[in-house]
Each structure stands twice: as structure tokens, then as C-alpha cells.
Amino acid sequence: MHINRSILKLLPYGIIVLCLAGLPAAAQLKLPAGFKATVVTTDMQRARHIAVAPNGVIFVKLERLKNGKGIYRLQDTNGDGKPDKITGFGNYVGTGMYLKGDYLYASSNTDVYRYRLDKDYNVLDPDKPERIVKGLLDRGEHNSKSIVLDNKGNLYVNIGAYSNACQLSDRQKGSPGQMPCPILDSAGGIWEFKADVPDQTYGDDHRYATGLRNVVGLDWNTATNTLFVMQHGRDQLSDLFPQYWDKKQSAELPAECMYELHKGSNCGYPYIFYDQIQHKQILSPEYGGDGKKGPAKQYQDPIMAFPGHLAPNGMLFYTGNQFPEKYKNGAFIAFHGSWNRAPEPQEGYYVVFVPFKNGKPAGNWEIFANNFAGGPDKMQPGSAEHRPCGLAQGPDGSIYVTDDQRNGGTIWKISYHK
């Protein structure tokens, strides 16, 4: 049999063209059996938190302006699953996005605004939002202001600590922890405001919970009627205190913690951290700890502890009816993905699920959606294709996941089909 050699030479290129044509543009998410992810858009770079209206309209907050706008409203008017009516508004960057009743709430890194919506979830006066909270601290580090509302007209806002561990000189070896930590008067906690009163700011009555280093993922649990938050734990135990922790231990510690908060909760930052291997609160080394010693006074314990540095950026209690029974009232958490595990392999870049029963975790957490990074070799913050960030539930019980990677910008809709 005679085969033309030039055709043979071209064959591999031809196969590659076929392969490229057949592959989706975005990384293929790995999901449990029966679940399917569809790409809503790939055009929302630096998308942080997301809200979905009862009619399916999507609102997404960006941390970088896109054509001068920091919030986008995405509507699919012809039912093909892709938004075809896309409008931007809000000339500020930020993270928070939450929809309650007739209002859309959005945060910059210093303020919280709300926008009145009509019955079709159009924004009535996009250039004139009502400023509900003003003048919150933004010193760069941990400056995002996540927001959520309860059912009684209260707004909860995270104000992250502008520090790793409240050292006199941040992240500097040998620099002592400040006692008391002066950051806590205006950051490192959750503040509570009225959802309908303009121009509120700091004040004695507003601090709801303290001792939280930085919270990005949070949600109001309607089953327990309480606020749940995910704390980003401290960095650099081994860099700063190699005498107590090696690089392997420092990659796992401290835990990323889930807390159920009440008015007056104190979770102990910066004086302690939670060690999920020893199952106890550990005195921070900047405050005299040695990796074993506990604090003189106990702080609130986490309700669940996850491995270190995974960076929980989104949290959602599932109240829909579409997913199988075990998901009802459980928590989804978007783990943005670690950086402070290097030189150990990075971890995260996935969405996990925690089953809940009677308001408490009822079993271990499991990975729900994986492969946002696009492969094990890309599991680094700078090279991951996508980094999961915001979570929201749609009216049909599907969930949505955003991606804030600089060249990412994908929003996925994850649905269950028997």
C-alpha cells in the first residue's frame, strides 16, 4: 500500500485542529455524577461576588472596572442559557453583591451602596445609588468588604484586618505582636448596620463580632437564623518562626475556619489560631506561643476547620430543591486556592460541600467542583486558569460560581439532572 508521505506529515496537525475545535474554551470542571456545569459567560474578568434574582437575572461585582463599570447585569432574554442583554453600572471596584427584596446591595472597598430594582429586576437609577455605609478602612491588605443581609433588615459587613498577625511591622521576622492589637477597633471583624439607613459608619453599636482576620465568604443561614463566616487564617508560620514550624507544617496550618457568629462573638485573632491537627486553639507565636501552648483565655471555637491557606472566598447555604436531598441546607464553599503553601504543592482551587443537619455540619466536607486551575501543573495563583470566588443560587435551584482570575472571567451554572 502506498501512502503519500506529505499527507502523513500533515496528519498530526490535522488532528490538533480537530482537537482544538472539539475542546471547550474554559477548563472542564469535574463534578459528582449527575451534575453538569455550563458556561454562562467568559467575559467577566475579576468577578467577585454574585447575586441571582428570582427571574434569573444575574448581578456580578467586579474588582476591576470593565469599560468603566464595576457591576454588570446579565440577562438571558431568549432562553438559550447565554446572557444577551448585558448592562454595566457603578464606577467603583469591590467585592460585595447581595440581593434582598427590591434592592441590590454592592460594596466598594470602603462603602456599601444599594440600588432600587423594578419588578423585572432592572436597576431604576443606576447612577444614583443610596450610600448605606461609608468610610470603612481600606489599607490595601484584606480590603474587600463582603456583605450579607438577614431577614430582619440588618446588613453585615466584613472589615478585614490590614495585617497578617498584628505585628508591629507586618510580616517582618522578629517583630512582636502588638498588645492589645490596635487594628481591632476598626477592622478584624464583622460590623452590623441597618439595611435602609443612609451613611452609617463606625460606632460602638455596630461591631457585631471581632477577632476575625479576614472574611470573604459568608452567608446568612436561614435554617438557624445565624450568620456563618469563613475566616482566612494567618500566613507564614514557618517563614517567621522556623524554630516552631517546618515548611510542611506551615503549609497545613493554621486551619481555615468556619464560624457561626452571634452578637459579641470573639474568635481570637490575632492572639490565637486554630490548629486542626491538635484540635485546639494555639497561642500565636507573636504573642509568646510555641506551637503547643494554648491561650490563657479560650475564644470561640470554629464550627468546622479546613486545611490551611485554601482561601475561602465564597459561601452559600443551599436552600433549593433541584439538587439531591443531602445538599439541602448544606454549605458550599468556594476555595480560591492557596499561595502560602509554597514550596509545598498548592491546594484549593475548588468548591467544596459540607452537609448540614439541624444547623450543624453532619459529616465531613467533600470536594464538589474541581479543576478550576485547569490541571495540577497550573495549581499556582499566578498560573491557574480560573480561581473560584463568588457563589449564588438561582431560582431553579442551580448554583452559580464566579472566577476572579485576571485572565479568567468565567461564570458557571451548575445544575443537577437525574
Add this chain to the structure above:
Amino acid sequence: MKTISFACVIAVGAMALTTRPANPAAAWPAIPDPTSPAQGGIQASITRGKQVYLEQCLACHQADASGVPNMNPPLIKTKYVLGDKAALVKIVLNGMHGEKIGDDDYTGVMAPHPDLADQQIADVLTYVRNSFGNKASAITVAQVKAIRAANKPAAQ
């Protein structure tokens, strides 16, 4: 889908066999520069510098120097790495906080590293300037010494 993936592997493999790299030298991180006064030559400086990088820099700037978006800047082809040597040495000596690079804000805090020896700073910066796709001249011990002598760190 599996069949398609397998075909892709075969195709890429076939390409690898039928094509040659355009520039074999590109596979190496750096070409020794005979004009460099670095101790033991630039290649030795790069080798030593890699060890300093692993110990002092990798935790934040990452193994591939791609950094952490919004926090720790990448060290790949930025003007900070490839440009003015004095400015670069001073970043190591004095640390850095809150910098805009290109369109990106980086809010991470880099601690000062005045405890590093002149040789270590020369080596690690020479390594960074000749790795991760970067190509720039060496930084010498004498240069670091002179920059350190003239350096007045900002009050903490």
C-alpha cells in the same frame, strides 16, 4: 472524548518527533557573560542565587515567579526586575508595600531584607534577572555594596 484525548496525545507526540526547537539555546536559563565581574562568573552567581530565591523569595513570589494576583507581584519581565539596578536592590533592602504594576494593584507586604549579605543580594537578583524568561545583566557585589551604603531606608 477519551478517544479524542488519546488522538491529541498521539498528535502532539508526533509533532514533537517531527519538529525541532527553533533555538536550542532557549532551553537554558542563561548564557554565561564573560564581561560580568560577578564572583565565579554569572553562571555561578545564578546557581547560588537560586538557593537564596528558594529560601527567601519563593514563598510569596512562587516557584515560577508568577506571583499572587492582587497580593505579591510577578517577577517576570517587569520593569522592576529588568530596569534600574539601584531601585531593585533597594526593594530587597527596604521592602515594599502596595504597588501598582501595569494595571494591577498589589497589596501584599514585602518585609525588608537588610540581613542578607551583599553577595546573597547580588546572586539572587542576578538569578531572577536571568530566569523565568528574564534576560538582563548581572548585579555585582560591588554594586550592591555601593547601593547599600547610599541607601536610607524610610522610617518604619
